[in-house]
Amino acid sequence: MGYVAVKGGTHAIEESIKRLKYERVHHGQTIEVEKIKAGMRGLVDQVMSESSLYNETLAALAIKQAEGNPEEAVFLLRAYRSTVPRKHYSRVIETGQMNVDRRISASFKDIPGGQILGATTDYTHRLLDFNLMDESDADVQEWLHQYLNESFQGDEQQLTLPKVLDYLRKEGLIPTCENNDMEPDDVTRESLEFPSSRSQRLQILTRGETGAITSLAYAVIRGYGALHPTVGELRVGTLPVTIDHPTDAGDDDDAFYIGEVKVTEVEMLMPVTVEKEYGKKELEFEIGYGLVFGQNETKAIAMGILDNCLEHPTPDFPSHNEEFVLYHIDSVESTGFISHLKMPHYVTFQSKLDSVRKTKKEGISKGQEVKS
Amino acid sequence: MNTAYNFAFFDEGSKREIRRATLKAIAIPGYQVPFASREMPIGRGWGTGGLQLTLSLIGKNDVLKVIDQGSDESVNAVNIKKLVSDTTGVATTDLTTEATLIQSRHRIPEVPLKKDQILILQVPLPEPLRLFEPSENETKMLHAEKEYSGAWLMLFEQIMKYGSMTTGADHPVMVQDRYVMAPSPIPRFDNPKMHESEALILLGAGREKKVYAVPPYTKVVSLDFEDYPFEPESFEDKHCRLCGSSGVFLDELVDEVTNETFYQCNDTSYCIETLNEVEPFGVK
Numbered sequence: 281m282g283y284v285a286v287k288g289g290t291h292a293i294e295e296s297i298k299r300l301k302y303e304r305v306h307h308g309q310t311i312e313v314e315k316i317k318a319g320m321r322g323l324v325d326q327v328m329s330e331s332s333l334y335n336e337t338l339a340a341l342a343i344k345q346a347e348g349n350p351e352e353a354v355f356l357l358r359a360y361r362s363t364v365p366r367k368h369y370s371r372v373i374e375t376g377q378m379n380v381d382r383r384i385s386a387s388f389k390d391i392p393g394g395q396i397l398g399a400t401t402d403y404t405h406r407l408l409d410f411n412l413m414d415e416s417d418a419d420v421q422e423w424l425h426q427y428l429n430e431s432f433q434g435d436e437q438q439l440t441l442p443k444v445l446d447y448l449r450k451e452g453l454i455p456t457c458e459n460n461d462m463e464p465d466d467v468t469r470e471s472l473e474f475p476s477s478r479s480q481r482l483q484i485l486t487r488g489e490t491g492a493i494t495s496l497a498y499a500v501i502r503g504y505g506a507l508h509p510t511v512g513e514l515r516v517g518t519l520p521v522t523i524d525h526p527t528d529a530g531d532d533d534d535a536f537y538i539g540e541v542k543v544t545e546v547e548m549l550m551p552v553t554v555e556k557e558y559g560k561k562e563l564e565f566e567i568g569y570g571l572v573f574g575q576n577e578t579k580a581i582a583m584g585i586l587d588n589c590l591e592h593p594t595p596d597f598p599s600h601n602e603e604f605v606l607y608h609i610d611s612v613e614s615t616g617f618i619s620h621l622k623m624p625h626y627v628t629f630q631s632k633l634d635s636v637r638k639t640k641k642e643g644i645s646k647g648q649e650v651k652s
Numbered sequence: 653m654n655t656a657y658n659f660a661f662f663d664e665g666s667k668r669e670i671r672r673a674t675l676k677a678i679a680i681p682g683y684q685v686p687f688a689s690r691e692m693p694i695g696r697g698w699g700t701g702g703l704q705l706t707l708s709l710i711g712k713n714d715v716l717k718v719i720d721q722g723s724d725e726s727v728n729a730v731n732i733k734k735l736v737s738d739t740t741g742v743a744t745t746d747l748t749t750e751a752t753l754i755q756s757r758h759r760i761p762e763v764p765l766k767k768d769q770i771l772i773l774q775v776p777l778p779e780p781l782r783l784f785e786p787s788e789n790e791t792k793m794l795h796a797e798k799e800y801s802g803a804w805l806m807l808f809e810q811i812m813k814y815g816s817m818t819t820g821a822d823h824p825v826m827v828q829d830r831y832v833m834a835p836s837p838i839p840r841f842d843n844p845k846m847h848e849s850e851a852l853i854l855l856g857a858g859r860e861k862k863v864y865a866v867p868p869y870t871k872v873v874s875l876d877f878e879d880y881p882f883e884p885e886s887f888e889d890k891h892c893r894l895c896g897s898s899g900v901f902l903d904e905l906v907d908e909v910t911n912e913t914f915y916q917c918n919d920t921s922y923c924i925e926t927l928n929e930v931e932p933f934g935v936k
Contacts, residue, residue: 390905403731405738406693407657502777503786553813561813 304347316340325542325574326350330611331357332468332487333364334541334573351489351615358612362468368523371535372461375545375571376446378517380439382575386511387549393441398516399575444513445547445567454549454565476602481590485583486572488609496609497582500589500599509568509585512549516575518542544577546570548584552592566591660707661739666690670708670863674854677865682827683795684778689861699732700858702755702774706736709770710753716744717751722759722901722918729757746921758821760842762900762922765851767868773836775857778864780824780834800832803875811880823882826873827866835872841884841901846872892917895926 317324317340327339331354339357346352382398385391397403448454464479467487472480485493500507522535548568553561568588570580589600598604608614660667673687692700699720710716716736720729724746732755733744745751748763755772765771781791784802794802803824810818817823821837825846835843836855846853846866853866866872876882891898893914900922902915917923 389903390908392908397727402695402698403727405731405735406695410656503779503782563814563818 311344313337313340313344316343320348321575323348323350323353325576326490326579327353327357329573329576329579330354330487330489331361332483332573333357333361351611354489354611355615368526369463370521370523370538371532373519373521375515375519375543376443377440378515378519378543378545379540380441380515380517382517383441383513383515384511385444385513387513388444391444391513392447396439400577439517441515443547448512448565454567472606474603476606478591481602481606482569482571482583482587484606484610485570485586488579488583489611489614490576490579492609492611492614493579493582493586496599496605497585500585500597505585505589505597505599506592506594507550507568507585507588509548509550509588511581512547512567514544514546514577514581516542516544516577542574544570544572544575544580546577546580546584548581548588550588657739659740660710660736661693662690662704662707667708670704673863674705674708674865677854677863678852678867680831681867681870682825682831682833682864684862684864686861687863689858692858693735694731696859697776698728699755699757699774701856701860701863702757702772702858703732703735703856704858705772705854705856705863706732706753706755707739709772710736710740710742712740712742714742714752715750716742717746717748717754717921718744719754719756719759719761719919719921721757722903723920725920747925748921758837758839759901759919760838760845762897762917762919763925764845765849767850769851771849771851771853773838773853773855775834775836775855775862776859777822777837778834778855778857778860778862780822780832795831798830803832807875807877807880811877817876817880817883824875826875828871832875833864833866833872839885839901840874840882843872843874843882843884846870848872887915890915892923892926895923897923897926 317336320340320343323343324336324339327343327350328334328336330350331339331342333339338360339353342353342356342360343350345356380396382400383393383396385395445454449456462479464483465477467480467483472484476484499505501509518540520537520540522532522537524530524535528534546569548570550566550568551563552566554564555561566588568584568586568591570583570585570587572580572583586599586605589597590602590605592600593602594600658664662670670687673685677683677685689701690704692703694700694703706716716733718724718729718733718736720726720732723729724733736742737744748754748761748765751769753770753772754761754765755774757774760771760773779788779791781794781800781802784806785791785794794800807817807819810816819840821839822834823840823843824832825835825843827833835846848869848871849866850868852868855864855866857863874882885901887898887900887902890902892900892902893916895917897917901918903918904913905916906913917926
């Protein structure tokens with residue numbers, strides 16, 4: 281009972297925190313932040329994506345502190361993020377300028393520029409590689425040396441490629457659309473209102489918890505939704521980020537390059553019914569868009585599915601309802617509220633207990649049997 | 653051969669269990685038999701259902717062919733073939749006639765199958781009624797009661813909306829006048845190949861945990877109406893640019909330079925075989 285009592289509570293909490301540290305270090309070993317950054321790319325990318333903070337080192341630190349638990353790591357990083365002053369907005373980034381590492385289309389065999397598999401687990405067998413039990417830094421460096429000699433003659437090339445969808449637009453298979461470079465509504469600065477703007481929706485989707493986004497999109501394509509999507513193009517690569525001169529905003533040429541971010545971008549194609557004049561109906565392709573930090577391909581595809589769902593609300597399925605989706609996919613919000621159930625609820629429970637007892641008593645006084 | 657794992661990856665108990673579900677599926681054509689689908693070393697939705705059937709059936713003397721979207725060379729086909737041959741050491745082939753087991757995604761080969769062959773189709777969505785009924789519990793009852801008006805209504809609505817049935821691949825079929833079945837997303841063009849097939853056709857859905865079958869010489873009819881008959885994809889007046897075949901399923905490709913549209917056999921091994929017959933071993 282120590283945990284809420286006035287006396288002893290503080291001490292109990294201190295002991296609990298000590299115990300937490302003990303669990304983290306009790307094997308007598310510690311994991312270096314640099315090692316996490318080097319070897320846990322998948323988790324680092326996921327945490328950066330859900331935190332909307334692009335910093336591999338800080339993500340690795342959060343992962344270390346959270347003992348590898350992504351929801352806790354995202355929590356730490358989001359809390360840190362909200363202390364960071366916002367000094368500049370970047371210039372609009374054209375994803376066509378992406379330096380591409382990987383790029384595939386599931387819709388077209390022959391895409392201009394070709395399919396580039398890049399790094400992916402898609403074609404590996406998920407068999408445990410027991411050799412990794414004894415992999416040493418020396419082994420890794422030797423392999424790396426050999427690989428770099430074989431695969432990279434001279435400088436690595438920058439590879440920018442045309443978008444598959446542009447090719448389809450030229451063919452007239454999907455509607456053209458104008459660039460919308462309006463400043464987005466910032467969901468971290470203003471609260472979400474419904475109906476939401478597309479920029480709000482895309483931000484909340486891209487910050488969304490990977491598992492939540494994935495399972496909602498999965499429900500959509502399994503039958504609790506009205507979509508039959510195909511991956512038009514999926515690309516992973518780096519985007520240059522530039523900012524304007526603080527006092528002297530000019531055009532692209534005057535902007536300062538401040539670094540690059542790795543992202544996964546997905547353009548989904550969805551056949552949809554379009555009503556034409558006189559009630560005539562036709563099929564057309566529409567787009568669902570996904571863009572997330574790091575290499576998070578499943579999440580980006582799922583985001584593309586949900587983006588299109590929310591563009592087309594249908595009362596039949598909650599997955600097409602923006603309030604349902606946008607309010608429930610955030611990692612910090614959902615895990616926070618679920619875990620708050622662990623806090624003391626003695627007062628509310630006491631009054632509920634009172635009500636429950638009353639209804640039972642009334643039942644007895646009316647001569648009804650109470651089944652236990 | 654990877655000896656760290658059992659022959660054909662699975663333990664013998666698992667294989668027996670899957671074979672048992674398979675036998676039941678063969679005994680009740682078109683009926684979706686639930687089975688304890690295993691977690692596999694490839695992704696759910698990447699052909700784990702087909703792969704489990706293949707691994708449960710394969711023996712040392714089998715010859716395996718794997719096709720993905722008509723091609724033996726596509727990444728997923730290569731990947732699955734590699735896993736099976738790594739864990740069994742069996743021979744693989746591209747030639748349809750040589751194969752005893754053919755695992756396929758989205759196509760039935762152009763070369764007619766024979767009675768000593770088994771075709772295993774990978775199925776993403778085994779439930780033909782899912783489009784209008786999301787609940788598994790409900791669709792199970794609809795099948796039990798042979799209550800298929802929803803399926804007919806779906807096709808009828810398409811005709812009302814668009815003037816024709818707009819099913820792509822996976823046009824539903826009626827099996828032996830009893831069960832409506834999803835033929836796996838094979839093009840409509842391949843649906844008739846299931847009818848009275850000499851080879852046993854098995855369908856496996858790993859993620860949805862279902863196995864079903866079309867035994868040899870079984871009646872398989874694509875759903876349609878008297879006045880709106882079932883129509884496969886049409887390649888009339890078109891032929892393959894490489895081997896000249898017509899009457900086969902063709903891919904539509906665009907020449908990047910000239911912007912011209914041309915056609916090519918989707919079944920790449922059929923195309924190569926035909927080419928070899930025309931020009932044996934490259935001799936002109």
